[in-house]
Amino acid sequence: MPLSLYAFILCLMYLSSSKAETCQNEGEEFHRFFVVNGQPLHLPCPIYHGSMTENNFSVSWYKYGSKNPIGFDRMSRIHQHENYLKFIPAVLEDSEWYLCVLGNSTQCYQKGSKVEVFNYDEGVCYSKPTLYPAEGFTDQSISLQCPHMEAYFDDTSTKIEWFKDCIPLNLSSDQYYAIKNALTITKGTKENEGKYTCEAPYYFNGTRYKLSRTSDLVLRAPLKQSSPAIINPTNNIMHVDLGSFVSVTCTVLFKKESVAFDFIYWTLEDGDLIENYVGYNEWIIVGDLYTNSTNDNEHWLTVDLNFTAIREEDYNRTFFCSTTSGSRAFIMFKHPDPNFQGFLIVFFVSLVIVIVITLILFKIFKVDIVLFYRSNCVAKVILNDGKIYDAYVMYPKNTNRNSSYTMDIFALKVLPEVLERQCFYRLFIFGRDDIPGQATVDVIDNAISQSRRLVIILGNTSSEYRLENDFEQQIAMYDALIRNKTKVILLELERIADYSNMPESIKYIKQKQGVVRWKGEFTEANLSTSSKFWKNLRYRLPPEQPQSVEDSNYITTDDL
Template sequence: VWSLLLCGLSIALPAFVRADVCKVISMPNETTSVDGPFAFNCTYPPLTSGEVNITWYKNSSRIPISKHSESRIHQDQTWILFLPFALEDTGIYQCVIEGRNSCHRIHLNLSVHKKYWCNGSRNGLLNLSEEYKQILHVGDDGSLTCHLIFPESCVFDLIKWYKDCEEIKGERFTPLRAMLTVNNVSVEDGGNYACKARLKHMGKTYTVLNGITVNTTERTGYGGNIPKIIYPKNNSIEVLPGSTLIVDCKIIDMRDNTNLRCWKVRNTLVNDYYNESGRVREGIEDPVRFREHISYTVNITFLEVKMEDYDLPFMCHAGVSTAYIILKLPVPDFRAYLIGGLLALTVVAVSVVWLYNVFKIDVVLWYRSAFYSPETMEDGKLYDAYVLYPKPHQESQSHAVDTLVLKILPEVLERQCGYKLFIFGRDEFPGQAVADVIYENTRLCRRLIVILVPESPGFGLLKNMSEEQIAVYNALIQDGIKVILIELGKIDNYTAMPESIQYIRQKHG
């Protein structure tokens, strides 16, 4: 029984405690606006530099995101695309990168905020994304960038620029695709800007709206414009010890600038600081060239996060511009452990109940053989059961009843299990009156076993038994003695039985 129980648990529990073979890569949160298109590209060198298979999932679902281009949410090569993003899409998405000998899982936490466009009740562009902060230098010619990061299947046109709810016009401002050039920047050019673009995909059109907070600064002694670090934002990242982590430093700089872009820790280049172990490395710089500026991406890769990395600022440097990240231990999610524990307990309970129902007789017999005490119970009873059985007229039925009562029951209940039976026709003394035998011995028994046999039509059950036996049997029902009915063959019609037997059958089965 214990072997069967352990076997059942070993089959049922793995579905709930199966370990994920993929390494988890923590990613920063992404915030997008409701009712607007959104895209995220799952490409992280060197993980995606070779032949890999990339699949997107939502939350902990095992069903991949659809790759059908007509779906509102679908995977476009390495991208996940929302056309548009809805409030119910908020959650954690997983990008699984599977190579020949590796598997990485990137968690992307998407949250939503509401973008308010200018209308009669609002005086400005409120609650637009604060991610895009750009700087214009007074007295210089500068440019603003509308970040339209989408896959190649998305085509943009009709890009318009606004400042403080009014479309930008004038000789000093020149829209050029995703850029807005500003000549002879003045202090008044700072403020809230927005770029509005029309996106076309599979014959449908959508509107992308990005807000940009522009600050103006005086020209410094530094040669050239100051680089702009889009990310990180001096923020913290929650990551588990032992995980693989990749963080991108996104920088925008002018084409003519020769600023150094790198990651440092404790004022030392990360490649030098971790020279011996190579556990933390700076990635290869990935530039994207535009007409007047270049967008750089320089990542830092933690092959294995250790406790010594926590609460330590990792600085991204771009010329005189700096920004840092700090690794933090994630807050434990006790709900997952609680749900997993409850599911495991439920599986164990269901398995035990199922196994007991199937093998309960074996369990009882094992318990009896292990813990049964042969000592007589102090209840004044001499017998464990009184066996009451009929004497059928048919020879075949009579032989079957005698075999059961006089051979099988004594062999099993008395010799093997240690019970003591009183069998009428075997244990009474010669010459005793039937009524006296039944009356005296039934009072000395703890149970009453009644043998029932299927009868031919017109042959009533127990009709050949004495009136004293039936009277005592009816009295036993009132005295509350436990009655066990045994059918020797299937009985189709119970209506011919005495009402007392029908009552016992209905009550106890």
């Protein structure tokens, strides 16, 4: 053999073994292949179809666990011929799984088939595991086929012998006659029940072998005709996803009075068999017919319709489960209804997150939001509540009359500069806005009742300054907390660590609503309305009014 040809053969063997390992696995063939020890067996490739030859598919067979393909040598007892794996003959040691690999340059598939080899049972010409079930009815003619012989010989020229319970049948009698590979019993009786064996010669490489098949015939009394009941499907619609695997079972119940023997099958809406559907053997497969007798009064027939992957052309088509007696029921596939559950979950979770974040941001920027809203979203109108002043300002008086006293500077100059001049608030400050000669109590009482807020400026209590006018404080607290319920704003000009010496009313207000605390010096930056202190104070004051204040003394940073 030339070296180049030898290398080419080795390359093909390597590719075949590699293909068996990397091909798409189609699982295992459901049916087992039974054969009697010493008889030939032709094992067909379970995934091979005649049309595949047009696509240059090649077939290779492997024994499970082996990486070497089975050869084509006809002199070998086990060899491959076309898509068949042939055992001539099969022996007990051949009971094993065999793998068929089908592929071309772009595709590759593999599927396994099980071979089981048996000896004859003792004293008979058959083996029970290899029996084929057969049914018939008394007082009717019965036809028995010699099962699965098509791949072995030409039934028109091969002579087939028939046996009942291993005894040759007299085919010249009126009770039996045989045509090709079928045996007909003219009129069945209970005596006709038994094991019917068909035998045919098989020649290979000059050697004669024997092929035999045995059917176990059971006869029943004929049943009266009645319509079978289709249990499933129920003329229903299934909502299935595109590309999903779907299996629908046609289930029919036959009563005792049903026809002697009935078949069920799947058809299209026009009555054509499902085998004529464009997708048959590609993604649609009809399963085997199964029968099950629950008791003497009824039996069931079932056959599956399997869609390996639902395609668009399968939607809105009706597939009928039909019986030979004319009964039928359909199943139709529809696209699934939209599933909004995931969207709703995401929506509501997102909504909760947005609400939580909004609440957190509002809490952090509440003052800025309220001030922005007042300035841009609400038209400035004069409040018609009958009050003249936006705030009554009360602060500890300087007992030493020191003009540089910080409290006086803040109350009489800084506060009016920002609130009255820049923000247009109207303040009443006792000692600045009262008219000399008026009764102090009346002035204070009247001014507080005409004010929308009460601003109390606090500082560290010392011998140098204090809330001198106790009656002013008492009137203010009485008016704010009891009579008119005026809102109070506590303003710390200096940080007060201990409120134990403060009046109970001050401590009560601080506990309920806190204080606004001044920090830093009286600089130009600190006099800006955008600083944190003035924002907090403006937030507690009423909305700014659209009028300016006249006849007030204002300061600039040069005066401080």
